[in-house]
Amino acid sequence: MIKQTADILIGQIIEDETRLTLRQLCDACAVRAEYVIELVDEGFIEPSGMEKSHWCFNGVSIRRVQKAKRLQHDLGVNLAGVALAIDLIDEIEFLRTRLDRM
Numbered sequence: 001m002i003k004q005t006a007d008i009l010i011g012q013i014i015e016d017e018t019r020l021t022l023r024q025l026c027d028a029c030a031v032r033a034e035y036v037i038e039l040v041d042e043g044f045i046e047p048s049g050m051e052k053s054h055w056c057f058n059g060v061s062i063r064r065v066q067k068a069k070r071l072q073h074d075l076g077v078n079l080a081g082v083a084l085a086i087d088l089i090d091e092i093e094f095l096r097t098r099l100d101r102m
C-alpha cells in the first residue's frame with residue numbers, strides 16, 4: 001500500500017497596499033535600519049511619511065530591498081549601481097509581461 005502525502009505551502013501575499021514600518025521592513029529583509037535609510041537616500045525605495053519614525057513602506061519595498069542586498073553581497077555593486085540595475089531589471093520584467101500579453 002502506497003501512502004501519498006501532499007506538501008502544503010503556506011505563504012502570505014504582500015500587496016502594494018500593505019504598509020510596513022521601518023522596523024518591520026528591516027525584520028522582513030534581515031537588514032539594519034541604516035541600510036534601509038541609505039536606500040531611501042538613493043531614491044531606491046520611497047517611504048510615505050515625513051519623519052523616519054513615521055515612515056511606512058509598501059510590500060514592493062521588501063522585494064526591492066532583498067534584490068539590492070543580493071546585488072551588493074553577491075556582486076559587490078555600490079548603491080547607485082544597485083538602483084540602476086534594479087530599474088533595468090524591473091523594466092525588462094515589465095516588457096516581458098507586455099510581450100506575453102500580445
